[in-house]
Amino acid sequence: MFDYLVPILLLTASNVFMTFAWYGHLKFTDRPLWIVILVSWGIAFFEYCLQVPGNRIGYRSYNPAQLKTIQEIITLIVFVVFSTLYLGTTIRWNHLVGFALIVVAAFFIFLD
Template sequence: MPTTAIPFLTIGFLILSNVFMTFAWYGHLKFENKPLYLVILASWGIAFFEYCMQVPANRIGYGYFNAAQLKTIQEIITLSVFVIFSVLYLGETIHWKQIVGFAFIALGAFFIFTK
């Protein structure tokens, strides 16, 4: 595989992985009237597809990125996907304090990638 493709494949798989995981973890919040066992089973079913994306992302990306960098990429994508999900799917608003908190996390990511 060409080295130039690795970051794109890694990040692409991580984005897909996080979309699935966000729905697995938080999608059921709109279905409060459903029995807990049902939403647990549905969440596990969705999470299966998350793992089908997460494992290849880490396998492809490791070596090009170190483990700390892979985890940092994953966390930044998680927060980005979650913000979009919470606004569009859950109908929540983002407060300025959350934006500041996310900015501090992004600053931490900067230090992880700085040589």
């Protein structure tokens, strides 16, 4: 169970860091770009500290395509929460349909 669950938890935590690194600066468009880049790189360091072990542990139970698919689904979930709560954007029906189609695609990745 450890090898199945821990990678998902680590990849989720790493994705929260990466989402802030990639999109968190959008609330601070008045800051110089070079500062935003340095801060984003600093945040990304912590993302890698979680992502690399998550994938290493996950590789015991999942193949690379499954690991990548897990990461993409986590990315979508984290992004929806982040963009609505932090950035204050609205997720529209067409976004949800597109995300749902990606989830359907993920289903096929996990078929034997």
